[in-house]
Each structure stands twice: as C-alpha cells, then as structure tokens.
Amino acid sequence: MKNNNENSRRKFLDKGLKLGLATTIGAVGLTKLATKLTAQTDTQSGEKMELMTTDGTLIEVDSTEVIEVEHSPKDYNIREGMPNRKFVMVIDLAKCKNALKCQKSCNKSHYITGDNAWLKVYKMQESKETAPYWMPTTCQHCDQPACVTVCPVDATFKRKDGLVLIDNERCIGCRFCMAACPYSTRVFNWSEPDQGEITMTMDMEMDEPTHYSPEHAGLPSVKGTVDKCDFCPHAIKENELPHCVTACPNGVFYFGDQYEDTVTNGEETLRFRELLKNKSGYRLMEGLGTEPSVYYLPPVDRLVNFEDGLEEFTEFQSVEKTEESEKSE
C-alpha cells in the first residue's frame, strides 16, 4: 500500500513538472514568434529578390530573408561523410593529351614518394585497328566497392557522400583490398615512406589538422598500409576542387555533386546528367557491377593529337624523383 501511494505521488510530481515545463517552453516560443512577426513587418527593406524553388517555379522574397545555406558543414562523422552530398567525377578523354599535370599535382599534394602514383594516365588501345587514346584514372570510388567488402577490419570504408577512404591507423596490411580492386588503383607502402618534409609541414601549419585524418591521404603515409586517391575531401571542405581538376591545363576533369546535378572543371560548369547524355558517358568495366563514381566521355572529335602525349609518356615511372631521394637510394 505504502509503495503504491509513493508511486502515485511520484507520478503526479513527474507529470506536474513536465506539464509546467511544456507550458513555459510554449509561452517562451509564442512570445518569440510574436516579436519576430512584428519585427518582420517593421524591418522590411522593400528590396525583393527573385529565386527559383526546387520544383522550378520563380518566387519573390524580401532580400533580408535570404540566408546563405552552409554547404560544407565542418563537423560530420568522418566515416559517414558530408551530409546530403554525392561526389562524382567526369573525365573527358577527348581533351586528354597526357600533359600529366594532374599526376604531378596529385603526387605533390599527397606527398607521394613511392614508385607508383595514385593517379595514372594510361596509354590505351583496345585493338590493333582502333585508335589509341590517353586515359587518366583515379580511384573509381565505387558504390559497390570490392575493396571494402573484403577488408577484414573496416580500415577501408564507403561513405554516404560516395567516397571510399582508408584509415591508415587501422589497416593491418593484408593487401586483400588490392587483390580485390579490378582497377589496380591501390598502392602499398612497402617500406617507411620517405616523406621527411611532411612531418615538418604538419607541425608548422597550424590550420591543418596536426593529427592524422583519412580525409587527407598521404598526410602522412604509413608503413605497411595501403594508400590511394581519396577524391580530396580536404579540398572539398574548403570549397576547392580536387588537385587534379585544377591542375589540368586542358579541362579534362570535371568534379561535382550528383545531387546538385552539376560538375565543373573550374572553367565551365555543366549539368552532370546532360553531359553524360549528350556525350555518351560511360564507366570503366561496367559489367563487373562495381558502380564507379567516375564517368568517362569517349575520345571522339579530339582537339588534341594522341602523338603529342608521347613526349610525356614514361613506361616505367609515374612519380618524379627529387634529387634528394635519388641520392639516398
């Protein structure tokens, strides 16, 4: 009996408190709303802006009401990715003449010092009768990534924004992901990476994160773990394009967001779907079902000569050796 009494009293107190709280919040909310409403009528500037809604109709809004939407929120789970985004790349093979600026820029920005670059420009020729062409490849950031499926420790992972990244502090170095990737995009740190200057940069640059993050692959590279192209989320966060896109003198690389349906090479911004439709975009090894995020436009109506690229082509090298590292070898 006593217990029962106590219980009901407790319940009463509980309910009472909650009711009180709700009333207070409600009251505060109402006053706020009221002040806002009055304020709005007071401070209207009269200046109107024309905007388009998501369904395509034009509306007029008072200019004071327009607030810029924060597009790259800084805090999100690194394993989840940037919310409401889906990054894609389009590579126009008709424009590529193997200038290799993309590769050099990538090597520099990711401090690649090994023997195998993450961004390759392949000399391709399907058969004797067909025309040769240059084909840059990055990580394909597949939506059905074979590498992620086979990783035993979740060191390589797929994010909602489309990126496939590697946690070099978790990787056990079994190289199963490298065996699984049909695009041979993954690179292994067989020895201690020779990145001497990076650790210094990491200490000096205050705005860069001083601790390791999978969002800037190669900073630093870790011995006995796998590296690869990361689609440069560290640049995207700063509203910049990946290094290869900005470095390319021929506008080969277009980068963008599939949800926004736009891609840009820094000079021109195009509708993603329209571009693929008009120029017959395709993906590498579509038949495998890996669903890459990188699309290719076929090498037709070329503005450049294939032969021009042969000058830069090196069969056995993709990372330029600095004098220092050559000496140490």
Next chain:
Amino acid sequence: MKNYDKLLNDLAPTKFGKLGVIWTSSLIVIIIIGIIAYIDQLIKGQVVTNMRDYALWGIYISNFVFFVATSFVGSVVVAILRLTKNSWRTPLVRIAEIITFAAIAMAGITIMIDMARPDRLLNLFIYARLQSPITWDVIIIPTFLAISFLLLYFPLLPDLAILKSHFKEKQPTLSKWYGILSLNWTGSAAQKAIQSKSIHIIVLMILPVGLILQTIDAWLFSTTYRIGWDSTNFAPYFISGAFVAGVGALITVIYVVRRAKKLEDYITDFHFDKMGKLLVLACLVYLYFNINEYLIPLFTAKKGEMTHLDTLFSGHYAPLFWFVTIGGLIVPIIVLLSKKGRKPFPMFIIGLIVVVASWWKRYVIVTPTLLHPFLPIQGVPESWHHYFPSLHEWLITSATLAMALLIITVLVRFVPVIPIERTADEQEELKSNKNIES
C-alpha cells in the same frame, strides 16, 4: 594388463641417432636464420620481399595455401578411413594426425608473416567484419587447429600411460611427463567409453571443418574479380588439390619414419599399396577439376582468360605449369596404377615429387594471375612486371617448412608413431579369431 613387451620394444620412443641429431640441428639452424630474416623484415618493412603493388601476394601466401592443403590429410586419412571402417589405417593414422597438426599450426604462423602490420593483429578481433573472407579464415584456422590437436591427443592417452610405466625406472623425469600428459589414464571401461565417444565426435567434426577450411582458402581467391581466380570451380578444385597434397605428404613422411625407426614389420608393402591407390584416386579427382579449370576457359577463349592461359601453357610460367601438371599429377597416376609402382621406394619418390609439385602448384595459382590485371601495368619500375621471391622470402619460407618438419620430428621422437594399444588390441583380436577358426 596386457603384455606390451614386444610392441614396446619396437615402438617406444628412442633417442635420436647420429643422423637424427644432424637432421634436427640443421632444422633448428634454418629456423634461426629465418627468424633473423623475419626480424629484418619487421624493421625494414616488406620492401625486403620482391612483392610490389602488382605482385601483391607472393610465396608467403602460396606457402600458406600449401600448409592449409597439407593439413587436409587428417580429414581424409583419419576421418574418412575411420568412418568407412578401413582397418588398414591403424599404423598410418598417428603420422597423419601429426602432419595435420604441424601443417595447420604453421599455416596460422605463415599467414601472419604476410601481414605487413602484425602489431595490429588484434584489430582482426576488435574490428572484425564477418563479410570478409579473411575473418572466415580467422575463425576456421584456430577451430581446425584445436580439433586437429584433440584428434592427435585423445587417441594418444592410453599410449602415454603405457609409456609412463615403461620409462618408470629408466627415465623417471620422462615417465613423469608422460604421466601428467596421460591424464591419469587407467584403461577402465568408463574411461574407454568416454575416450571412444570423444574421438568419434572429433572425427565427425574434422571432416566438415576440414572441407570448410579448404573452401574458405579457395574463396580467398575466388571472391575477387581476377582472371584465373574468379571461378566457381575453385573450392572443389582446392579440396581435391588438398587431398593430393595431404596423401603425398603422408606417404613421404611414412617412408622416412619407417626407415628411421625400422618399422617394416608394422608398415608393410600392403599399406603402401593401399596408400598408393588412395593417391591415384586423389590425383584422378584433381585431374578432373584441373581440366575444368584450364581447358574449359580455352573453349570460349575470352581475351583475358587467353592471356592468362598463354602464360601458363607456353609463356613465362610454362615450365613450372607443366612440371606441376605432369610431374605432380599425370606421372603419379601412371606409375601408381601399376602394382609395381605401389612398392615403398617408388612410392616414396612419387610422394616426394607430389609434395614439391603441390608447393609449386600454389605458386602457379597465386602469382601469374596477379601479373595480369584488367588495366595494363604502366608507370611502375620494370621490375614490378615480374615476380620471383627475394632472399628474405626464401629464408623465411624455408624456416616455416623447417618448423613444420621440426614439429613432426619432435612428435615422432617422443610419441609412439604407431598406436601401441590399438595394435595390441587388433593383434589379440586376430589371434582369438584364429583360435575360433581352428
């Protein structure tokens, strides 16, 4: 208590002779050199191997697959022959159990040698993801190791008790150890009932677990897109290959042990004849799956498959491929189909070739496929287009093989290689049968 005098005289462990000492110490030297090489690999990284971004797996993996395959002998010879009540297995099972245990223990160690970050071994448990075939391996290898240990240990209990009393006066310390390990075995009816039931359960378990182990091993490769690995045929192909490797290893070891311990009265030509037939069966099954694996893709001749098969049939890997196919498969079938071929000595030679070919067979499965990726190999040093193991890899791999042989040697030294108690029981049975007949 039965009279084991004659049996004990023949079968009880004896000290190493001169040859035994030389053999064992050479194994230890090889192991020490391998450990030094491994420490060097830990310090410098896997750059000391000749593996690179394209040939990303090398002999560490093919050696691992070889060990896993060899461990299948426990499932085949012990379990299948027991369940089918083939009594000729008696003098052979213990050696099969020893090989199984040594091989699976070394398989576990070998796969860790291939890991570039063994310091993060625990991540395999902390962050384990069930969808990865490596996690399946992490589960199945310790399971098989435990079962194969029990398969060796439980039938050993009566013999350990016999050895305890045998060495009581001559070597008290040794006798004490046998006593501890025999778990107070007295040979009572109750103990025997528990023992035989336990062995039966283990035997029933090692068959499916062995099959799963070989299957997962095959899936490590066939779950990728790579030409030469991406094959639905791979699991039975690996199982039958393991059948061959295991029986080959058994024949070789048995021949050596028989010579070294003078067991000609116990392991007779009859046993070799039986084992020879078993190996022919294994080789025929394996040949069938080889035809599926290498000849059927030839029919449609897809471009990728053709590039791969060309390197095997007539290209860079042709000498090795034909050695493992003809030496390790065709020749054993031809020789062992004749009764003369199933005599101990020719069987030993064939067994040895089968074991060596089995080892290289795994190399031929692992390496060529990796060197023919979908996109061309460009922009990497010329040496990355090929693979042949480095000195470090050879030293470390030799050490793992020596370690397996050392485990076998030590067990053969201290454990009766032919079950004393069971042989006595069978001899008694035979006698009483004769008495009844006469």
